[in-house]
Amino acid sequence: MRALFDVSHPAHVHLFKHAAAELGGEGHDVFVASREKDVTTDLLDAAGIAHSPLTGVCDGRYGTAREWVAREGRLLRLVRRFDPDVVVSRLNPAAAHVSRLLGVPNVVFHDSEFAGLLERVTTPFATVVCTPAGFGRDFGERQRRYEGFHELAYLHPARFEPDPDALREAGVDPDEPYAVLRFVAMGAHHDVGHESLSPADKRELVERLEEEAGLTVYVSSEGPLPADLDDRRVPVPPEAVHQLLAHADVYAGDSGTMATEAAVLATPTARFNPYGDEMGNFHELHEYGLVRTLHGVSDFVDAAVALATDPDAGDRWRTRRRDMLAEKVDVTAYMLETVREVAAA
CATH class of the missing domain: 3.40.50.2000 (Glycogen Phosphorylase B;)
Structure with missing residues (x-):
């Protein structure tokens, strides 16, 4: 062939x-x-x-x-x-x-x-x-x-296995509590007419995760970050980002793809959605309890911090992931x- x-x-x-x-x-x-x-x-x-x-x-x-x-x-x-x-x-x-x-x-x-x-x-x-x-x-x-x-x-699981050594090679301690954030540039064809998180919103999310949850914060961003957040950019190469997600304590952001990736890896996930409608895959992920989607910025930030400070969130997500994989x-x-x-x- x-x-x-x-x-x-x-x-x-x-x-x-x-x-x-x-x-x-x-x-x-x-x-x-x-x-x-x-x-x-x-x-x-x-x-x-x-x-x-x-x-x-x-x-x-x-x-x-x-x-x-x-x-x-x-x-x-x-x-x-x-x-x-x-x-x-x-x-x-x-x-x-x-x-x-x-x-x-x-x-x-x-x-x-x-x-x-x-x-x-x-x-x-x-x-x-x-x-x-x-x-x-x-x-x-x-x-x-x-x-x-x-x-x-x-x-x-047939295609991906968490590998903590891949993170250690990049200088990330997989046992240290941390959050992964993803901000998109809103430049795709389906983004026209919508606005996402402002620089002030991004700054508030980072500061609250650091101060209230005590997490190290790693940020992946399609566009420029506020100058005071630039040192939080993810330290791993692009091919290791899923390892970073798999070991994270929480994921938060406005990227639908990375929210789905985090969810199927059993990482507690808070997603900001500036659109009025929802994709079919998120209806399913909501039913499994693997993603929390919020349409208001304040609610989104609060949800991310709540997941980050919940000691039982990881166990719940792992159980829900097993339920999802049994049907997929x-x-x-x-x-x-x-x-x-x-x-x-």
């Missing part, structure tokens, strides 16, 4: 890395088309996955449009040259369009009900759209639902089964 993975975002690296590596290890021909965005290529390099960057983020008013037009052209040439049996992507319009044009099956993974235009220009061209069972949209016969979350492709699948195993089936059809 010849499989091409289109990886255009750091989250896609985590989603597809185990499947790509396993197929390659079985002797299949695997090609990864990457993109110069944030730490995408760094994560691929750290995972030992060979890849070829096709494009990078373009600035300016029409930068995204220019980049994706260029990506479609370069991907078209690549697919003609590599001649894959299947193309695998995460809601990537270029991959879907090129695959349809050349008659190559395209498996799309999708988990956000708020993808808007990106969804409308991608899913009609896909052969198969794989979504979590609780996903709130219907794509007809091409849709396949599975019991899981994207994050269980790389954080399921190893998403990488599901992905491999689907890719093999579609490629052979």
